[in-house]
Amino acid sequence: MHARSGQVLEVVLRRWPVLGGGLSSFVAGASLALTLGACASTPPPSEEPTYRLVRNDPQQPQQGGLPADKQADVRLVLQQREPTxxxxxxxxxxxxxxxxxxxxxxxxxxLAPNAPAGVRILKSSLNSPEVDQCLVKKIEEFEFPEVDQEGEVQNEFVFRPAY
Incomplete structure (x- = not known):
């Protein structure tokens, strides 16, 4: 279910009665439900209130002007290139x-369409200009996904000695 831009996605939630008796009752109830085909039927009408969940268009940018899927792609590149x-x-x-x-x-x-990535240090507790400059240089060399609009992504690196 995806809503197009300007449309509202509606999901109705209902509470279902819970069978008592623990795991054995659950297994017995599940077996009976599958046998009778109850899982494929609609629930009986109830007097319980229903809830309406409304979500905005999932493709709209969340932060920095990049859609969530592009931000996730950028973070995946950073994760894959972490050894560098x-x-x-x-x-x-x-x-x-x-x-x-x-x-x-x-x-x-x-990131911007048809342009190399721009990288800058926002904050560093290492107090090492050498590491900061190296990070900027290496990250600028990464191949990030193409974007349709300009946007930014922040990422924090945590550095601890392994020994």
Missing amino acids: VLKCYQDELNQRQDRSFQGNVTVLIR
Whole structure:
């Protein structure tokens, strides 16, 4: 069920009576229902109130101007390329040889039709310009999905020593 732009998607929810008696009653009831074909029938009319659930068009952008599916695609690329991003941190950690070197970096990725990704650091608790610059450079090289409109996605990377 998908609503087109400007349409309302309506879902009616009803409460169903619950069989008592635990798992054995459930199994017996399910077997009986399948045997009699009750699962394919409509529920009997009841005096209980029904609830109307209304949702907006699911294809509208949620944040940053990109539809939710494109945001999910961007996050999937980041997840798949995580070893590349982790190497920026790992190289600096190996050079410092200091387990206290850890923190979070939040990046903003700007995507536009027929344009390379723009990446900038929003906040970093690493206090390492070397790691920040490496992250920006590597993420700009990623192949993100094509978009129909300009938009942004934020992503936070958490860096902790593995040893």
